[in-house]
Structure formats: structure tokens, C-alpha cells
Amino acid sequence: MLNYNNPQLVIESAKAKEGKITWRSPSNIAIIKYWGKHGIQLPRNPSISFTLENAYSETTLAYRPKDVDSSYNEISMNFIFDRNPNEQFKNKTVKFFESILDIFPFLKQFHFDITSRNSFPHSAGIASSASGMSALSLCICSLEHKYFNTLDDDAAFRQKASFVSRLGSGSACRSIYPGMALWGESPEWTGSSDLYAIPVDDTHEVFKSYHDDILIVSKGEKSVSSRAGHGLMDENIYADNRYKQAKNRLRNLKSILQQGDVEAFGKIAESEALVLHALMMSSNPPYILIKPNTLLMIEKIHHFRKEMKVPLYFSLDAGPNLHLLYPDEVKTQVQEFITSELLPHCENGQWIKDKVGRGPLQMD
Numbered sequence: 001m002l003n004y005n006n007p008q009l010v011i012e013s014a015k016a017k018e019g020k021i022t023w024r025s026p027s028n029i030a031i032i033k034y035w036g037k038h039g040i041q042l043p044r045n046p047s048i049s050f051t052l053e054n055a056y057s058e059t060t061l062a063y064r065p066k067d068v069d070s071s072y073n074e075i076s077m078n079f080i081f082d083r084n085p086n087e088q089f090k091n092k093t094v095k096f097f098e099s100i101l102d103i104f105p106f107l108k109q110f111h112f113d114i115t116s117r118n119s120f121p122h123s124a125g126i127a128s129s130a131s132g133m134s135a136l137s138l139c140i141c142s143l144e145h146k147y148f149n150t151l152d153d154d155a156a157f158r159q160k161a162s163f164v165s166r167l168g169s170g171s172a173c174r175s176i177y178p179g180m181a182l183w184g185e186s187p188e189w190t191g192s193s194d195l196y197a198i199p200v201d202d203t204h205e206v207f208k209s210y211h212d213d214i215l216i217v218s219k220g221e222k223s224v225s226s227r228a229g230h231g232l233m234d235e236n237i238y239a240d241n242r243y244k245q246a247k248n249r250l251r252n253l254k255s256i257l258q259q260g261d262v263e264a265f266g267k268i269a270e271s272e273a274l275v276l277h278a279l280m281m282s283s284n285p286p287y288i289l290i291k292p293n294t295l296l297m298i299e300k301i302h303h304f305r306k307e308m309k310v311p312l313y314f315s316l317d318a319g320p321n322l323h324l325l326y327p328d329e330v331k332t333q334v335q336e337f338i339t340s341e342l343l344p345h346c347e348n349g350q351w352i353k354d355k356v357g358r359g360p361l362q363m364d
Contacts, residue, residue, distance in 0.1 A: 026360065027130050032048045045246035049181055076111040078114070093114065106144070158177065209356065211325065223287060253265070272315070310334065
């Protein structure tokens with residue numbers, strides 16, 4: 001099994017300097033959903049996603065050597081989110097840093113000032129943990145490379161960043177790669193692993209310019225977190241069949257992606273979205289994250305697709321906001337439909353025009 005633990009990654013005191021690293025990392029939308037995990041952030045079934053472009057987190061990791069009288073064994077940090085101190089995020093990040101000290105022992109040698117912001121509403125079901133944790137993990141891997149020159153190879157850098165991202169948020173490991181990414185061991189995909197994601201490059205050209213417009217039904221924080229939702233899968237009576245279904249669909253999706261079959265792709269995407277929310281409603285206790293306007297817009301999408309013969313399909317993450325998936329060739333027609341028929345049902349008319357993206361960018 002891959003093991004990144006390295007107690008030798010300790011910086012000589014005289015060489016430790018202050019500095020900062022900034023990464024912008026995107027969210028992603030899973031087409032085959034992962035819902036349910038085991039062990040240390042390992043998936044019960046493989047998943048595959050589009051990496052987005054305009055829904056992202058931008059995180060700066062500012063660091064300086066600890067004062068002489070500071071406790072060496074404690075993680076020291078401040079966390080600013082959207083220009084305000086955030087104790088909840090700080091506590092979560094401290095626990096994350098503590099969990100990866102075997103991989104990055106040098107984290108104990110610095111005090112960190114972390115600032116982060118999202119281009120989209122936090123905790124509304126647009127995978128903010130995926131973008132946030134991937135951006136932070138990329139900063140940490142960049143810090144390792146700065147001092148130890150260990151990650152000069154881009155593939156090795158991304159694989160380690162994906163591995164570390166997974167430990168903070170499972171879906172974050174997919175955000176490390178542009179285009180499409182697969183997480184979870186699958187016989188049909190060479191090099192696939194439960195420990196990190198891999199890029200999916202052998203897709204038809206139509207999927208490389210695909211759109212994912214996000215309609216904000218609600219900006220409110222979810223009533224049940226994704227972490228809690230994953231935990232409830234342990235007792236869900238439909239769990240085993242769901243994991244089998246996901247594996248079968250992933251097997252079928254490979255040829256669909258290679259052939260450019262947008263209709264077959266869309267049918268799988270919509271079914272996966274509805275299955276995800278059905279699993280939430282069949283949990284114990286059950287819960288509902290979709291809103292009345294979510295359902296209203298889904299009905300309008302179905303009607304539009306049937307009447308206009310346009311390959312517009314939807315997906316949902318763990319929240320009420322709709323992701324509209326469609327090829328670039330129908331962009332004008334779809335966006336006119338969104339403007340006239342769907343935006344009135346969005347909170348404050350908010351709409352994120354997004355698409356398959358380039359992956360993370362270092363901003364320094």
C-alpha cells in the first residue's frame with residue numbers, strides 16, 4: 001500500500017523562513033456519485049466527476065517559523081474565511097494538520113495564517129470541502145517541495161496532493177485534475193485507486209467543453225452535512241445494492257464517454273443525482289435536502305428536453321442546487337431557457353455559468 005509517511009521531513013531551524021503560497025482549486029460535480037465510506041476516508045464505490053472552472057476556492061497558506069517559546073508539538077494557526085476569523089474552520093483544519101503529521105512533520109515547525117474564500121456559497125451543496133481541502137493540500141505539498149525538492153515531477157506532485165486531499169475530504173482528491181477524474185479502484189480503469197484520484201483523458205471531444213451551469217436554489221447551509229450523510233450509509237438497507245449499481249454504471253460509462261453519447265451520459269447523470277437523494281431520504285433518520293423549487297425546475301427541464309429535443313440534463317450534489325449539464329453546441333439555446341424559465345425560481349436570480357475546467361492553478 002502507498003505510504004507517504006516520512007519522519008525525515010524536518011527543516012533545519014536556520015533554513016526555516018517565512019513566506020506564503022496560494023492555490024486556486026475548483027469544485028467538481030460527480031457524475032457517478034460516491035456516498036458511503038470506510039476506513040480512513042476510503043470510498044465504498046468508485047466515482048467520476050467533472051472538474052469545474054468558475055466554482056473554486058482560493059487559499060493562501062502564510063507561514064513563519066514558530067517562536068522559540070512555542071510548543072513544538074502543537075499545530076499553530078489562524079484561519080480567515082471570507083475576511084473574517086472562523087473558529088469552526090480553524091478547528092477542523094488543526095485536526096486535519098494533526099492527522100497528516102506523519103506525512104508532513106515539518107508542519108509543527110511553523111505558525112500558519114490561512115486565508116480562504118469561495119466563488120460560490122459555502123455549505124450549500126456545491127462541494128466546498130472539495131475545493132477548499134484540495135487548495136489547502138496543494139499549498140502543503142508546495143511547501144514540502146520548496147524545502148525538500150521532493151515533488152519536482154508533476155504527476156508525483158498531483159498524486160500526493162490527491163492522496164492528502166482525500167484525508168480531508170473524499171471528493172477533494174478529484175479536484176486535483178483537470179477535465180474528468182476518477183476516484184476508487186475499478187478494473188476497467190488502469191491505475192485507479194481508493195487512495196487517490198487519477199485523471200481521465202480518453203474522453204470524446206464533446207465532453208472536454210461540456211457546460212455545468214449551477215442554479216442556486218438556496219444559499220443556506222445544509223441541515224445535514226455530507227460527513228454525517230456518509231455515516232448514515234452504514235445502516236442504510238439499500239447500501240449494498242447501491243454500491244453494486246454504482247460499479248455497474250461506471251463500467252457502462254467508460255464506453256459512453258469514449259463514444260460521445262451525450263444522451264446516455266445524461267440519463268446516467270440524472271439517475272445518479274436522484275439515487276443520491278433517495279439514499280438520504282431512506283436513511284435513519286431520513287432527511288431531505290432538495291427544495292420545492294428544485295423539483296419545479298427539474299420538471300421544466302424534462303419538458304424542455306422533450307419538446308425541444310435538446311440534450312440538457314441535470315445533476316445534484318448533496319444539496320438543493322441544480323447542475324445543468326449540456327454540450328457547448330447548444331449553449332445559446334439552453335442559456336436562453338435558463339434565463340426565461342428557471343432563473344425566477346433561483347434565490348436572488350443567482351446562477352453560476354460553469355464548465356469543465358483546467359484544474360487547480362498556483363496563484364503566486
